[in-house]
Amino acid sequence: MPGRFVIYFHYDPNGQADNACLFAMRAMRAECSGLLFVTNGRLNDASRAAVEALDVQLLERENTGFDVGAYRDALMLLKQQGLDGIDELILMNYTLAGPVTPLGALFDKMDARPELDFWGLTRHYAMKSRRFKTEYGEVPEHIQSHFIAVRGRLLHSQDFWSYWETMPLPQSYEQSVAGHEARFTRHFADLGYRWDTAAGTDDLKALFVNPVMACPRELLARRGCAFFKRRSFFTPYEDELRRTDGTAAAELYDWLKTETDYPVDDLIRSLLRTQPLAPMAQNLHWNAALPADGRGNDPESIPPVRLILWQPGQPTPEIHPGEILCLYAPPAQAPATPEDWYMQNGDRTLAEEETFRRAAGTVLAAHPLAGIAAPAAPAYGPAYGGRAGEWQRLLPVLRAEAARLGWKTPVAEQPLPLPWGRCVFLKGEAFPDGLPDLNGPAGWWLLPLAAQQAGYGCLTLYTHARAHATPEHLDCALSARQDAKETARDLARILRRRLRGKH
Template identity: 35%
Template sequence: MKTAELVTSHQRPSRPYPAGGRRALVYVVYDTRGDVEAYIPYALEKLREHCDHIIVVVNGNLTDRGRRTLETVSDILSERENVGYDIWGYKHGLDLLGPRIADFDEVVLANDTWFGPVRPFGPLFERMDKRPLHFWGMTDHLRVEPNPFTDSDYLAYHLQSYWMAVRKDMFLSPEWEQYWRELPPLTTYADAVAKHEAVFTERFVELGFSGEVAFPTLTDKIENHAVLYAEQLLDAGCPTLKRRPFFQWPPFMDRLAVVGKWTLQAAERYGYPMELIYQDLARNVEPRTLNADAALFDVLSDADSTYDPERALRVVVLAHVFYVDMTEEILERVGFLPGSYDLVITTPDEERATAIRRILNERSLPGAAEVRVVESNNGRDQAAFYIGCRDILTSGDYDVVLKVHSKKTPQDGFAVGRHFKRQQFENLLHSANYVANALALFQREPGLGLAFPPMVHLGHPTLGHAWWQNRPGVEELAAGLGIAVPLDEVSPLAPYGSMFFARPEALALLVDAGWTYEKFGGAEAYVDGGLAHVLERLPVYAAGERGFHSRTIACADYVAASYTALDYNVDQMSATMPESTMHQIEFLKRAGDFEYGTTRDFIGIYARLHRPDEEVRLLSIYDRTERVRSAFWRLRHPRTWFHRR
C-alpha cells in the first residue's frame, strides 16, 4: 500500500531514517485494576526488535504483579497520576528522555489501545524508514465539518494518536519543544481529541514539517477506518488491531454492517494468539456487548463432530434432581457426551436418592456415578452446585463440568415451562455430535470459561428486563468478590435457567466464596433479589475476572424458531419509528421510561426529548394542576367522593 503524504508550500528538508539509526518508544498504559493484560508485554516484546530504548508510562498505580511484568519488557518504567489521558503520558515519557532524546533518530509514541502485531512490524518499519519525512502515523482520520466535539468550525484531518513516529529534525526543533510546553490540560476524552489529536498533524504541517500515514483511509466516508475497517487494514498489512471494535456500542456497529467475528477470523488467520484478545476483552468489556461485537455465539452442528478424542477432556456432570421422574430424561441427554464422564447427582432427601439409585442401577454408565443427599434444598440447584459439589469443583480432577438440573418451571404454565426446559436441554445436549462440538470449543480455546444457551425470550419478558431486582445484589457480591468486569447496562449475559458447560477454574471466585445453605434462605427467598437468582447472573462476570471468556451456543432447530420470532418482533417495534435500529434505540433512550402512557408520562417524555432542563419543573406544574383539579372535583361531587373513599 502506498503511503499518503501531507505537503505544505514551505516544506522543510526531510530525510529517510538513517542506516543503523536508533529508535525510542514511549508506550502508555492504563488499567483500572493496576494489572497488565497479556497482550501488552507481547506487543512490547515484538517492538523490542525495532526499538533500542523502551519507556513505559503507566497512568495510575500498578499492582506488584503488573510492575514485575512491565519491568521485563521496558528500560524505564514510570507510574504517574492518571490525568491528561495518554497524551500527557506521552509528555511524561518525553520528559523522562530529556536531553537524551538527541541520541535517537526516531521516537514512537504509542498507547495500549491496540492488539498486535497481527501482521509483522518489520515490513512496516522497512517501508517507512525509506520515506523522507518528519513524522508518520499508523492510520488517519478524515476532516469532519462541523467539529463533532464543538459543533462548530471543523475537526482537522489528522494522524491518529495511538501511534505516532517522529524523526530527529522535528523533535529537536523549537516548535516541538514549544508544542509540548504549551500542551493544555486535558480533562475529557473530547479534550484529548480536539486539543491534541486533531491539532497535532495540522499544526506541524503548517509549520513546514512533512507527515505521512502508513495505512491511509480506505474510503471517502467520514468514518474511523481503524475501527470500522479493521479487517481490511489487516489484509493490507497493518500490524495493529484496535480494541474498540470489540467494545463499541453494538447498534452502531450494526448500522455500519461491521462484523467483528470476521475481523477476529482475520487476526487468527494471520497467526495472532487469540487468547490474548479474548482474555483482555473478557476482563474489561461488558459481556453482552462483547458477545454481540465479537459474535461469540455458535450454532453447533449435529451432522459431524470436530472433537478430538485423542485429546479427550475429563468431564463431570453435576445434576441436581428434585423431580425424580426427569432422571431418565437427564441420563438420556447426558449420554450424548463423547467418551467417558463421571456423574454426580444431588437431591434434597433420602427418599429421592433411593429412587434415583434404583434408576442408575439399571443403566451401564461409562464412568463413576454417585448420588448425594444435600443438607438442604435452600437455594435448590445453585446451592447444591456451589456447596454440595464444592469438593468436586476444587479437586482439579476435571477439565469441564456440565451443570444440569431437573427443570420444569411449573409456575409459568405448561407451554412456557415446556419451552424453557427444551430451550435449556436442546441447546446444551441436542445430539451426540452437537455435544461433542460443544466440548470441542473448550479443546480449541483454552481461555473459554463457559458455554450456555442464549437468553430465553419466547414466553418470557426477559428482553430489556433480565436484571429484574437482581442488579443491586450482583453489584454487592461482585464488589465483595473482587469482580471488576463491567456489568451490562440493560440485561446481563448469563446462563438463564442455570445450565451450562464450564471450566471449574473459571468459576473459582464463586466456588470459593464460602456459601452456606442459610445464606440462600428457604423457598420464600427463591425470588428475584434472592441469592440464588443473583448467582444465576454472576458466572460470566466471575469467569471474566479470571480472564475466561464465554460463548452462547444453540442448535439450528432452536435458532430457526428463536430468530424468526425476534426478527418479527423487532420489525413490529421498528414500524412506528424512523431510520435505523441504532437511531430508534437512541430516540427511545432519550425519551426514557414510557411507564403506562399516562398524560404525566408523556409530559416527561416530551420534556426529556425537547426541554430536558425543564423536566422537573413541567412535571411539578402538572402535579400541582392535578391536585387542584382533584380538589375541585371533590368539591363538586362530595357524596360520590365519600363513597369512593
C-alpha cells in the same frame, strides 16, 4: 533507524501490563535505540518486574490528564535527559495490539519517505461531531494518536515543544480527543510540516471514517498496518451496527488465529478481566448451533457431561478441572406465560435429552475461550423486555456481591448474555475457586461473572430450529428499524417546517 526512540503510554485500572503490552514493547524495543514506558498509576509487582526486564525506562505517574498528561510528562523527562541522537520519536499507546507482521517492513517503508516530518500508522477521516468539539468546527482528517512518529525537523523545533508545554490537561476522554488527537495533525500541517500514514486507506474514505475499526483485517492483511485496536473486541455492538455489518471483530479474530502467530487468545483473556462481557460476546459472535439430532460428532470423542438436578436450598455443587457439568433446575410450576413456556422448553431440551446434552458439552469443551454455555433466550418480544427489567433489578445486588468477592471484572448496565433460564453448562477450568453461591439474591447470574474473572467468556447455544429461524428474525427486525427511521425523518421534516412557519 539507530536514532528511533519510543514513548509507550499505558493504563490499566489494576496496575497490570498484560501480555499484549509486553509483546508490543518487546517488538518495538528490537527496532529502536530506547523505550520509555509511562503508565497512569502504579504497576503491580509482577508487571513492574516484567516491564523492567525488557530493558526500558519506567515512569509511573498520577492518573491525570489521560494520554496527554502522560505524553507530556514523558516528553519533559526525555527533554531533561537530552534529545541528542534521537532522529525519530514515536508516541505509541497500549490501545494498539500487535504487531502481527514484522515491524521491519513497516519502518523500511516509512524510512523511504524522508520528506515527511511526521507520520502515523492509520488515519481517521473528517466528520461532523457533537461529541468532540474541536477548534475547527469539525473533527478534521488526522493521524490517529495511538501511533505517531515525529522526525527531526519537527521534533527539534520550538513548535513541537510549545504545543505540549501550553496544552491544558484534558478532564475527559472527549477533551483529550478534541484537544490533542483530532488537533495534532491539523495544527502542524497548518505550520507547514508534512505528514502521511503507513496504511493507505484513501480508497475507503467514502465508506468508513475510521477504517482501522471498520475493516481491521483488510488493513493488516493487505495494507501493512502491523497493529490493530484492542477495542475491536469490546466496542459497543450497537455502535458497530450503525457503522458496519458487525462482522469486523470476528473476522479479525479468525484471521489472527489462522494466518498469524499472534497470541490473540492471551489478549482476549486479558480483556475479559477488564471489559464488560456482553459486547465481547457480541463482537466475537460467541454463539453455536447444535446439530438437528444433537449428535454431529463421533460418540467416542464426546466428553462425559455430569448432570446435576438442582433446586433452591441445595448446596452449591462442586466442579473440577477437566469436566463439563450441566446444572439444571427443573421448573417447580407450570409456565404462566408464553415466554416461560419457550424458556422452559429450551432448557428441558438441552438438559434432559442426553444426545443434546452431550452435544452441548462437546461444543463448550472445544471452545478455548468459553467457560460457560447456556440456551439462547427465546426470540419472543416479551421475553426480551422481561429480561432487561430483571437485570436492572438485580444490578445493585450483583455489583455488591462482585465487590464482596473481590472481583475486578465490570458489572455493566448492559445485561449479560446468559443465563436467562435454568440450564447451564460449566467448564471446570473456568471455576478454579469453585462455583459461587447459587442460593443468594444474585443467584445464577454470578456464574458468567465468575468465569469471566478467571479469563473465560460465555457461549450461547442454539438448537437447530432456533438457528434456522434467526435469519427471519433478523429480516423482520431490520425492516422494522428501517421503517422507524423513515417515520422519524418524516416527523423531523414536519417539525422543522412548522418551526419555520411553513405550514
